Amino acid sequence: MRFMSYAAAAAIAAVFTVNTAVAADISGAGATFPYPIYAKWADAYKKETGIGLNYQSIGSGGGIKQIEAGTVTFGASDKPLPGEELDKFGLAQFPMVMGGIVPVINIEGVKPGEIVLDGPTLAKIFMGEVTKWDDEAIKKLNPKAKLPSQAIAVVHRSDGSGTTFNFTYYLSDVSADWKSKVGSDASVEWPTGIGAKGNEGVANNVAQTKGSIGYVEYAYALQNKLTYTNMVNKAGKTVTPTSKTFQAAAADADWSSKPGFGVILANQPGDESWPMTAGTWILMYKQPKDTAASAEALKFFAWAYKNGDKMAEELDYIPMPDKVVEDVEKMWANDIKDASGKPVFAMN
Structure with missing residues (x-):
C-alpha cells in the first residue's frame, strides 16, 4: 500500500489551510480525523476541475462552531450532532468516510x-x-x-x-x-x-x-x-x-436508524471488529445563503463518493457503502434547497 508521507501531508496542509481562497474554492473547517483523505481528494479534484478546497483542520468542535456561525460552507465533525441540534440550526448531516x-x-x-x-x-x-x-x-x-x-x-x-x-x-x-x-x-x-x-x-x-x-x-x-x-x-x-x-x-451499521446518519461504531460485536472504529460527518445548511457555494461543495462530495474509494483505501479509511451513498444523495435532493424549494444540487 502507498501512504502519504508526513512531509507530503505537511505540504498539503500548507495549501489547504490558507484563508485566502479564490472565489471558486470550497470552504470548510473541522475534524482532523479525516484531514489526510480530504486533502488527498482535494488535490485530485483540483487537478481535474480547477476548483480548490480551503479546509481548516481545526478539530470537530471548531468545525461545528464555524458552520453554526455560518463562516464556512460546510463543517466537518467526527461527533455526529443529535437531531435536536440539527433542527435548531437548520443543518443537514451526512457521513463521508470511516476510519479507525x-x-x-x-x-x-x-x-x-x-x-x-x-x-x-x-x-x-x-x-x-x-x-x-x-x-x-x-x-x-x-x-x-x-x-x-x-x-x-x-x-x-x-x-x-x-x-x-x-x-x-x-x-x-x-x-x-x-x-x-x-x-x-x-x-x-x-x-x-x-x-x-x-x-x-x-x-x-x-x-x-x-x-x-x-x-x-x-x-x-x-x-x-x-x-x-x-x-x-x-x-x-x-x-x-x-x-x-x-x-x-x-x-452491520444501520445508518438510517439515527438522525443525520449519526451512528456510533465503537465496540461493535464480531470476532474481527476493531473496537475504536468511527465515522466522520459533513454539516451543511438545509437552506444555505450562498446556494452556488453549497452546490460546489455537494458536487465535490458527490465526486469523492464516486471516485475517491481507492484513495481512501490507500490511507486505510473505509468508504461508505453504496446504499448509504444512495440514501445521502436522496437526502441532498430532499433537504438541501434554495429559497424557492429547488434542490441546490442535482445528481446527473
Whole structure:
C-alpha cells in the first residue's frame, strides 16, 4: 500500500489551510480525523476541475462552531450532532468516510502490534491508575513482552475533538469507572496527561516523548511511523488495526436508524471488529445563503463518493457503502434547497 508521507501531508496542509481562497474554492473547517483523505481528494479534484478546497483542520468542535456561525460552507465533525441540534440550526448531516482510532505508544524496541491492550486497561492508563509499562495489568495481557519499568506519559487532545468523543465513548462503554468519573464528549476533564492540538499534535507529542501513549486516527500513525498497539475487542479476540477490521466493525451499521446518519461504531460485536472504529460527518445548511457555494461543495462530495474509494483505501479509511451513498444523495435532493424549494444540487 502507498501512504502519504508526513512531509507530503505537511505540504498539503500548507495549501489547504490558507484563508485566502479564490472565489471558486470550497470552504470548510473541522475534524482532523479525516484531514489526510480530504486533502488527498482535494488535490485530485483540483487537478481535474480547477476548483480548490480551503479546509481548516481545526478539530470537530471548531468545525461545528464555524458552520453554526455560518463562516464556512460546510463543517466537518467526527461527533455526529443529535437531531435536536440539527433542527435548531437548520443543518443537514451526512457521513463521508470511516476510519479507525488507534492507541499509539513510544517504547524503545517495541514495534507496531507487539503490545496488546484491552479497553479496561486503556481506561486505567488514561485515568492515571496504571502508571508504568510493567504494571501487572499490562504484563497479564503481554506475558512474553519485555516491558520496561518506565513511567507512562499520557497524551490527549486539548481541543474539542470528535476523535476524543469516539475514544471516550469507547472507554465509557468498557469501563464503568470511566463512564461515571470522566464520561464521553468532544472535550472532557482528563484525569492525567498533557494536551495537544489535533491528531497532528498528539502524533508529534507521542513521537517525541519516550514512554508515551496517545490516540490518533490510523492514517496519522502510519504517516508518522508511530507504534500502534493491538486491541482485545468485544468478542475477546486480539485484533490489529487494518482496513479489514475497521470494515468488520462497520459491516452491520444501520445508518438510517439515527438522525443525520449519526451512528456510533465503537465496540461493535464480531470476532474481527476493531473496537475504536468511527465515522466522520459533513454539516451543511438545509437552506444555505450562498446556494452556488453549497452546490460546489455537494458536487465535490458527490465526486469523492464516486471516485475517491481507492484513495481512501490507500490511507486505510473505509468508504461508505453504496446504499448509504444512495440514501445521502436522496437526502441532498430532499433537504438541501434554495429559497424557492429547488434542490441546490442535482445528481446527473
